[in-house]
Amino acid sequence: MGDDQKKVIAKVGNTEVDVSKAVRDIRGIEDLVKESVETTWTENVINQMKVWLTPYPHAHDIAEWDRFLLERYPPLYTATIKECQDCFQGPCNLEKGKGSCGLDLETFQAKLSLQSACKGLAMHLSTCKELLDHCIKEFGKDKEIKWGNNIVYGLMNVNILISDSPKNLGEVREALTYAEGQLSELLTAANVGRESSVTDLESKVFHAGSVLLFVMDLTEWLKYNFFDFAWGPDKDLMDIPAFPPPTTEGGLGSVDTSKPVLVFMGNDFLPAWMAVKYMKDNGIEGKIEVTGIGSTGHDMIRFYDKAKVLTSPTRANKVLRLGMGDVIVLSDICCKVDVMEEAIKTDTRVITTSFNHTYGLDDRALDSVDEIVNDLEKGTPIVMISDPRKAGEVAVKLAQKMKGKRKDSYLLTAEDIKRYASKCTDCDACSRACPASLINCEALKAAKEGDFTRLADVHEKSMYCGKCEQACPEGIPLMDMFLSANPQAIKEDYFKMRAGRGPITNLEVRDIAITMFSMPSAVAIIGCGNYPGAESEVAEMAREFVQSNYSVAVAGCIAQDVARYKDPKTGKFLFEAYPALYNPRCLTNCGGCSAQSLVSTAPYYKLGYVAFRNPYKSTLAQEADFIYRFASVVIMWGPATDLAYAVAAAHARAGIPVIVGPNGSKFKRYLLGNKYDRSKWWGLHGNTGEKRETEPTPEHLLIPVETIDEAIALVPKLSFTTQEMDVSRQNKFDLYLNAYKKRFGEWPDDWHLFVKKEAELPITKKAKIIRLLEEEHGWEVDKKRGRILKAKHRDGRLMEPGDFVENYGFRPGQYLTGLSRFVYKPRSDREK
């Protein structure tokens, strides 16, 4: 800030560098910047490029990297909202021209995109803050934060933004203050008359995502430090594959309904933690079924091995209509807003605990437990208790009292189903309302005659969103009919899984770093588990990837859907069948919603083993530039919630392509590359600055697909990197061609764009590829010997194979970058 800024000298080896010039404004963070440079930068690199850090960044500090991505992957908006009503001068129909403030339709879409990402960030920020406040009240702000035994670099998503992972709760609070400030700034930019360019708005979307992962990291570490969450990094490497054991039960059929049943819904596990603690302290552990829907379920199983995960949040209607819970405890996010109305139908009592979900009720935190239990037992349908300890105790006591006072079953009888079915007028309104086209009046016609098969099929695949029921002009309770059509299916809804175990460890990445050059890739399947289609769909994907030697990590509610697959031959569920190690042919569950940030830490660890350096601190652009060239793919199969939107943006910014499923059609904005536009596909030689054309990879940063087959076929293609070892390219090529042939009946039309040399061609297909290169793409080949004689560049030139490799893509080991700032200075300039 100004030429008269005081110097701050960091010494690395024999080189001194004035780090006051390494940041935009060093005031107040002198020690932090100095330490970051001295502990992570090498003397070599300091002499080769400008030292530049972005601690506590605004979006604009990382915008150069964002612009690089957005230039290559220009946002494609699904402009279903075309009228802006944000200010007093509107509404403005932007299809007809600019709005009063000057905004055009595309920029308006970008503004909506940012608003969505901010909402996603706010959700977890709120949860983290609440958790932190609780911890500080319980333990004090000086309470130490540990990282875990095999966590070398701390909280990666925190380090890349603010250099240092917090050491105590007070520092966590400071870190969270940064996040809150960023949210405020980002939301302001999304307001009327602020940011006016698509690129700048989308850069801020990326930033909202990065800050969200930062917050999620903090949340995870609070869970580990203060609530006994299962934590893989504390185990020896030899023990990690079996940790946690795949003995956690889940599904509607896992619940012992002869006992009182507690159902926890939402994102805040604290009430559940308190309930379990109360049960343990009073010797009634195991006497009450403790179950969870959504994120709470996934958190509970990490600290209580008897807890059960029921289903994902959208399918909560199943649990509510079944009347499975004697008591439901709600916390914030992911809840349906009409839980009380649904619960009343089955005499279920509800306790809400979050200030974000108050139902207009007074807080009874200061009332006695017995008084509250008494009121609920006598018929009050719902209370609000903000004190999680009290809420937990009330829930346990009430569940015991309510047992036996409710019906044994709330399912419809066969006669009920037929009676309701006979009300159908064959209008197919249900069919048009169903987002997954699962139901139509034919199913009801059959049910009228006693054939419930088609209704049972719907139960198998439905999200239980209830739109069919709302659309039905005859008021037929369709969801009850789906549930009741095959009661056996409810009993058979059972699976086993591993509880989440937290982050990937440095040791696992060490082991994978070398095999990474031959194995296909790493795939993370994360997010919400609510999507149309069978719950086993995503399990099929996970199984396919594991069996194809990918390293597969899961996080979020989707983990329970992955768990549902049972091998008919071995009888094992997926988590039983594969080790829980972050290695090829393994399946790791990181945890619930906040654990989605943990799957991105592995790429940062790769820096240590592939680039032979520590991850830099406060250098997101630099790390993302590196990670962008190393294959990992994220799949988000669930719905396009604001939270998922921000998570996807964060991964895209980190250079990790994201595939979204059919429900991702509501993401509103995609980041698609165009393989035909050659001007977009280049890299800079990191030593010479030469700009060289590369393969179009990864082709997309955020792409929606319709089916799991498309996702499976796309992953190997998005895993191609512009510089990879022969055997790695060979494997991915084989997977890409095989996936397309198996699932679509033919090879993809663009395989030739990824051919650079013979050694990379899959052996079993080499002869065919060589032939087709000549016949379809004009290469010169020796078919008899299976040799490429002359390769045809995309610009039409025929080249010797050696020249081709130097003119298309980069060789493994060559340093390449997307930003000219990262090109090493010529030797003659290195003293400057």
Next chain:
Amino acid sequence: MMLTPNEASKFLKEEKKKLLVAGSICNNLEVGGKKLLDYVVEIAKLTDTPIAATGNTMFQLKDNKEIKAKKMMAADLVNFLRVEKWEEPITPERPELLVFFGYYPDIARMLISTIKNGKTMILDNRYMEGATYSSPDLSFDEWADFLNKLIDNLKN
């Protein structure tokens, strides 16, 4: 514009640069005793129009020598339409009319909303407001009737 079968067939005959886009539901859905994909194939043959086979539809189309079909990702298709230079070889020139079949409504809405330089037609059983042309809300029987009438008109 809400279409009758007559109008739909008229537009299909008039527009020379068109592309049929078959989504994943085409494989699984039966309408009037036939797979939805069968109707798409019939329309493709009668109008000599290629099919962009998205989802898993290509598997059922690959051996059919009477039509031209190519596996594409729906997102790729709409992305290519964004730029002025049309390079996707499924059609020699940029298609001016895209005809969608067999998409979940949210996906259909998403795809249609991205297309700025061209017309869209959707012939599913729901009226789609953002499309240039759309069949009305139909029961399954009415939908079969609509498609059969459309095909009869194309034959004449």
